[in-house]
Amino acid sequence: MTQLLGVALRGTGSYLPARVVTNDEFTEVLNLDTSDEWIRTRTGIRERRYAGQGETSATLGAAAGRLAIETAGLTPADIDLIVCATVTPDLMCPSTANLIQAELGCGHIPAFDITAACSGFLYALSVGTQFVRTGAARHALVVGAEVLTRILDFTDRNSCILFGDGAGAVVLSATPVINTGVRMIRLYSDGSRQELIQVPSRVTPNPPPGPPQLQRLDYMRLSGREVFRFAVTRMVELIEQAEIDARELGLTGIDALIPHQVNQRIIDAALESSGFPAHKVVVNLSKYGNTSAASVPIALDEALRTGRCKPGDTVLLVAFGGGLTWSSALVTL
Ligand SMILES: CC(C)(COP(=O)(O)OP(=O)(O)OC[C@H]1O[C@@H](n2cnc3c(N)ncnc32)[C@H](O)[C@@H]1OP(=O)(O)O)[C@@H](O)C(=O)NCCC(=O)NCCS
Incomplete structure (x- = not known):
């Protein structure tokens, strides 16, 4: 019988693109019928980040993943599973997780994407947890990465003001202590x-x-x-x-x-x-x-x-x- 293991959150990382977009840009640059006051009071959002040239879910996700691996005190060679949650993959095929695996220089490990929209990270965390808990992986990198601003309709004030780009990641590691993580x-x-x-x-x-x-x-x-x-x-x-x-x-x-x-x-x-x-x-x-x-x-x-x-x-x-x-x-x- 498989001995179930504890699943510790060993490291975290995140990456936000440099470009800051304030609420005023929607009125001043895009001539949208909205206002900083409306957006702030109806959503709480003051600004968001937009990915720049060459930045994608894979590059953002790899940057967040690299930091999570470093914070965990590990190297990319230690990672034996990558699960990436995204609804804005660089490509339909291959997966964003494949691109992250190559970018980080991990071994020939399983790497695949999960689609569950804004719940995607917790779905991916669940998959990573099952691998680690059963001993199928020792160190799993779980990533949530998005460039939603690439799929926004910038004529629709109901939606385009809400979203930004970024990535976050965690490293899950097996531990004999079951009551943790x-x-x-x-x-x-x-x-x-x-x-x-x-x-x-x-x-x-x-x-x-x-x-x-x-x-x-x-x-x-x-x-x-x-x-x-x-x-x-x-x-x-x-x-x-x-x-x-x-x-x-x-x-x-x-x-x-x-x-x-x-x-x-x-x-x-x-x-x-x-x-x-x-x-x-x-x-x-x-x-x-x-x-x-x-x-x-x-x-x-x-x-x-x-x-x-x-x-x-x-x-x-x-x-x-x-x-x-x-x-x-x-x-x-
Ligand atoms: C979108 C959201 C901010 C709208 O806020 P709201 O208080 O529900 O506003 P309503 O949709 O009731 O719209 C109220 C009015 O504001 C208008 N409005 C919508 N966006 C606007 C904007 N950016 N600027 C100014 N007015 C706006 C609407 O057209 C509507 O006008 P009307 O009464 O003349 O028709 C809010 O519903 C929300 O955050 N929803 C969840 C967002 C979401 O789906 N996220 C993705 C999944 S997690």
């Missing part, structure tokens, strides 16, 4: 509500007539108001379930909540309904906007680097997004 992961989906957030591609059931090069099929479309309601409801459920899980696992409590960074008003509404203490919540969306699969690992890495979270803390990670998908992880750092 990743304690519980919960993943959910509801494909019947697929139309609320979509990024159509060329591989579509109903391609419009005409030459493909004249079509832009790959813009993100979202129904913000409906997603808002879904996000609050699911975030409350995830928090309440995690509080039960934490008690059943014998944990003394949850020291910090790191939610998907989507909208301050979504987070505030979920905190009010669940009664979870606001001072325990890590929020950085004013600086980066919504970076989809990258948002949770970026916030986790920043929280550790700034001392907002410290080794030994039990942290609840929560995410929700296209699919629809929603997910949580209880992790002792």
Whole structure:
């Protein structure tokens, strides 16, 4: 029988592109009918980062992964699995994880992508955890990397103001101590509500007539108001379930909540309904906007680097997004 192992979070890393885009750029450069005041008060976002020339999900993900490996005290040769969550892969084939593996100079290890939109990182964390827990991998690199600004419709003020680019990563390592690291992961989906957030591609059931090069099929479309309601409801459920899980696992409590960074008003509404203490919540969306699969690992890495979270803390990670998908992880750092 396989002896199950503990799965420690051994290192974290993140990478944000240099270019800062303020809310004012949408009015001043793009002539969009919006305002800094509207964006700040309705979302909490003040600015976000945009990937530059030559930057892709793979280059951002590799930079975050390199830092996570260094922080773990390891080298790329030690990594024996890469899982990358992204909805903005460089290519349909090969996977972004393959490109990261080559960029980092890892060995001939398994490397593949996961698609679960803004829940993608927690889905990838779950896959990495299963490999490490069963002994199939000793050190797994789990990455969330996105360049969402490449698929935005910059004429749609409802969506284009929300998103930014970035990447975050963690190294999961096997440990004989079972009661540490990743304690519980919960993943959910509801494909019947697929139309609320979509990024159509060329591989579509109903391609419009005409030459493909004249079509832009790959813009993100979202129904913000409906997603808002879904996000609050699911975030409350995830928090309440995690509080039960934490008690059943014998944990003394949850020291910090790191939610998907989507909208301050979504987070505030979920905190009010669940009664979870606001001072325990890590929020950085004013600086980066919504970076989809990258948002949770970026916030986790920043929280550790700034001392907002410290080794030994039990942290609840929560995410929700296209699919629809929603997910949580209880992790002792
Ligand atoms: C998109 C979002 C910010 C809109 O905020 P909201 O308070 O729900 O706003 P509403 O959709 O009710 O729109 C209110 C009005 O503001 C307008 N509006 C939307 N975006 C605007 C903008 N950037 N600037 C100015 N006005 C805007 C709308 O057109 C609407 O005008 P109307 O009443 O004349 O029709 C919010 O719903 C949200 O964050 N949703 C989740 C985002 C999401 O889907 N993320 C991806 C998945 S995680």
